[in-house]
Amino acid sequence: MSASSTGASRGTEAARDVERLRRLLGGEHTAWLLDRVRRRIELGRPLTGTVTLGRASADQRRGVERLLGRRAGTGASLSVSLDEVDAVLRSSGAAPDGLAAAVRQLTGDVTERAELAAAQSRAWAQAHQPLDDLLARRPELTPWRSWLDSTGLLRRLAGTPDAAGPLAADLLRVLDALPSPGVALGRLAATSTGDAHALDDGRPLATLALAAARVLGGSHPAGDGSAAGRRAAWAAVGVHRDELSSTVLCLGLPGGADSPTGRILAICREAGEPCVLTLRQVGPGQDRGDLGVGLGVVYLCENPIVLASAADELAGRTPPLVCVNGQPSAAVISLLAALAGQGARFAYHGDFDWGGIRIANGLRERIGWRPWRFDARSYQAALTTVTGGELVGRPVDAAWDPDLRPALEHHAIRVDEELVLAELINDLGAPHAW
Known part of the structure; x- marks a missing residue:
């Protein structure tokens, strides 16, 4: 017999085996059994022991009888030995490789859930x-x-x-x-x-x-x-978000006549009024001109109340003052970078609480500054004259003063800038020589 004839014969025989397998196990009345076995394979459980179908129909019972070649018992439930099914499939030639191979042949490849989970875990x-x-x-x-x-x-x-x-x-x-x-x-x-x-x-x-x-x-x-x-x-x-929504609040910056931003600052300085600048006016690449501070000191505060109070009480006598207003915006950082680039130095004050220290630490990483009544000694002094609130939040070290965190943790009292306004305004009225 030629090789081609042998191949054709084997193909015909394989087709007959598949057809026999479908008649034994692939019908609608044995579908429940097929599903149970497939689920066991997915879960990685052995195909041994028995599976039971409650309230089996007469057709489902006859389907199992055709598969096993014997009566399937009586009663409402139907129990089937998987070991017996495996043996029948092997001995009949319908599935020489057994029950697991038969299920894969009839329903497609089955991936064990543990294997699938492991693959998913590796992928993630x-x-x-x-x-x-x-x-x-x-x-x-x-x-x-x-x-x-x-x-x-x-x-x-x-x-x-x-x-x-x-x-x-x-x-x-x-x-x-x-x-x-x-x-x-x-x-x-x-x-x-x-x-x-x-x-x-x-x-x-x-x-x-x-x-x-x-x-x-x-x-x-x-x-x-x-x-x-x-x-x-x-x-x-x-x-x-954009060049207009990011702003910086300042007071007393001299400005100059060689740029639009400088002229705006000069007008506000002359009037003793606060000035709000956008990132469009102070951002990198903008024509900021000479901001007029030169090598002088710029005072920095965390909260607008300090700047507003300085405008009310000192008017045109306020030294250069910039409010970072919580987490510094891009406009704040850009203005301070421009001032630093022209030689300015900075003195900073913020809230004595954990949030205030985090803001100050972040600002210090970008713009160098010296503390302005913002160290452990100043905190201790403030506690003798004001009543602060409860200190809450996650502690953090103060990069400029290693004694400040222990002092805050010891007293557990926060001191907002509003509580020490008098001292800050006095400083601004008679600026220290830094």
Whole structure:
């Protein structure tokens, strides 16, 4: 017999075996048995023992009888020995390789759930690997990475490992650009991902990147859910919504006549009025001109009340004063960078609480400053004259004074800038020689 004839004969025989298998096990009345066996394979359980069908129909009972070649008993339930089924299939030639092979032949390949889970775990680990690599370069992001694991946020936002990979790659490009000396949110999105709206509120990438920005700014990755909180978190890493929404409040900056920004400052200084400048006016690349401070001192406060009180009480006698207004915006950082570039020095005061210290630490990393009544000695002195509130939150070291944290922890009292306004205004009325 030729090879081709032998092959054809074997093919015909195999087809007959498959047909016999379908008649024995592939009918609608044995479908329940097929489903039970397939589920056992998926769960990695052995195909031994018995399976039972409650309230079996007469047709289902006859289907099992045809399969086993014997009566299937009486009663409402129907029990079938998987060992017996396996033996019947092998001995009949319908499935020489046994019950498991028969199920795969009739229903398609079966992946064990443990194997599937292991494959999924490997795929997710691979999707997270770029973020793990990031920590080697940016250990300060460790709290954010741990939070991602605890919340499963990347999994929930991406849905599948295949979708998580590109999302993580975009995320890394965004985070590699942070903190920024000042960039619009849309521009950051466009240059990092090619999509100017990828960092819009509610987008998966924005949710992940914003959580990281909060950590870089010294906050919890979850944030408070408010629009103001999102703006502040982006601002803390030098990202602004646009050139007009990011502003800086200042008072007493001399300005000059050689640029529009300088002329605006000069007019406000002459009138003794506060001035609000946008990032468009003070950002990198803008024509800021000579801001008039030169090598002089610029006082920095955390809260607008200090600047407003100085305007009320000192009018045109106020030395240069800039309010960082909580987490410094891109406009604040840009103005201070411009002043520093022209030789200015800075004296800073903020709230004596953990949030105030975090703001001051972040600012100090960008702009060098000396404390202005903002050290452990000043805190102790303030407690002798004012009644502060309860100190709450997560403690943090003060980069400029190692004694400040222990003092705050010991007394557990916060002192807001509003409580020491008199001393601050006195200083501004008769500036120290720094």
